[in-house]
Amino acid sequence: MLTPMRRWGRGRRGGEARGVGVERKRLVVFVSGGGSNFRAIHDAALGGDVNGVVVALVTDKPGCGGAEHARGNGIPVVVFPKLKSAPEGVSTDELLNGLRELRVDFILLAGYLKLIPVELVQAYPKSILNIHPSLLPAFGGKGYYGLKVHKAVIASGARYSGPTVHFVDEHYDTGRTLAQRVVPVQANDTPEQLATRVLHEEHQVYVEAVTALCEDRIVWREDGIPLIRSQTNPDEYT
Ligand SMILES: Nc1nc2c(c(=O)[nH]1)N[C@@H](CN(C=O)c1ccc(C(=O)N[C@@H](CCC(=O)O)C(=O)O)cc1)CN2
Numbered sequence: 548m549l550t551p552m553r554r555w556g557r558g559r560r561g562g563e564a565r566g567v568g569v570e571r572k573r574l575v576v577f578v579s580g581g582g583s584n585f586r587a588i589h590d591a592a593l594g595g596d597v598n599g600v601v602v603a604l605v606t607d608k609p610g611c612g613g614a615e616h617a618r619g620n621g622i623p624v625v626v627f628p629k630l631k632s633a634p635e636g637v638s639t640d641e642l643l644n645g646l647r648e649l650r651v652d653f654i655l656l657a658g659y660l661k662l663i664p665v666e667l668v669q670a671y672p673k674s675i676l677n678i679h680p681s682l683l684p685a686f687g688g689k690g691y692y693g694l695k696v697h698k699a700v701i702a703s704g705a706r707y708s709g710p711t712v713h714f715v716d717e718h719y720d721t722g723r724t725l726a727q728r729v730v731p732v733q734a735n736d737t738p739e740q741l742a743t744r745v746l747h748e749e750h751q752v753y754v755e756a757v758t759a760l761c762e763d764r765i766v767w768r769e770d771g772i773p774l775i776r777s778q779t780n781p782d783e784y785t
């Protein structure tokens with residue numbers, strides 16, 4: 548038994564084909580670094596592959612590459628959380644109010660390195676995704692980010708790695724897995740070489756997942772596992 552994901556109070560259910568009158572989903576992307584995943588999603592939205600529009604970017608590092616790309620494309624940049632290093636940041640309540648005013652449907656974490664507070668997780672049930680550069684549950688959790696992940700994968704002797712797209716809960720990397728890709732770990736890989744191979748797959752699998760999310764093609768199995776319904780065959784799930 549598959550239970551179509553209940554929209555969070557808005558929009559239409561079912562995987563209506565994109566077209567005139569189909570409301571574009573309103574997306575906010577959270578970044579802390581270069582923002583290549585953000586750029587892949589933004590480009591896919593501009594090109595029409597993703598039935599969404601990026602209405603704001605949130606970052607803890609206002610000078611990062613992702614924030615620069617947002618500014619260069621007229622996307623508002625919000626600093627969160629409020630830090631000594633970023634006093635212009637907003638509080639959790641201010642962020643929640645801003646997301647509500649922007650009528651945000653989905654939140655996409657893309658290299659964001661701070662813990663999303665439980666208030667935000669509870670306000671956006673089954674509506675926050677994250678991309679992690681390993682095959683969760685392996686090599687995830689506090690301390691596992693960026694090159695640290697790939698160093699740990701190589702040190703473990705793992706022969707395969709790859710990105711995981713998952714729903715976000717109140718802990719680091721413990722939310723339900725939605726999609727994964729697999730890449731080989733070569734015997735002489737440096738962390739940087741493995742990171743490059745994984746990142747290439749990240750850009751693809753995240754855009755595929757966000758495309759499905761914005762077309763309401765995420766269905767939840769009875770045991771709580773989210774599945775992506777095929778765009779072409781409604782009886783096929785991955
Ligand atoms: N509530 C959640 N928040 C976040 C999640 C999540 O799954 N649930 N995912 C992370 C992204 N992430 C892995 O995908 C991740 C990011 C950062 C860390 C980490 O250990 N961070 C350090 C601080 C690093 C810094 O500030 O430079 C720490 O907390 O000590 C682990 C995993 C985004 N948020």
Ligand SMILES: NCC(=O)N[C@@H]1O[C@H](COP(=O)([O-])[O-])[C@@H](O)[C@H]1O
Pocket residue numbers: 578579580581582583584585613657658659678679680691692693696746749
């Ligand atoms: N645990 C979180 C984590 O390590 N996320 C990773 O940070 C990078 C951000 O790159 P980008 O800024 O170019 O998208 C990506 O590889 C993403 O998987």
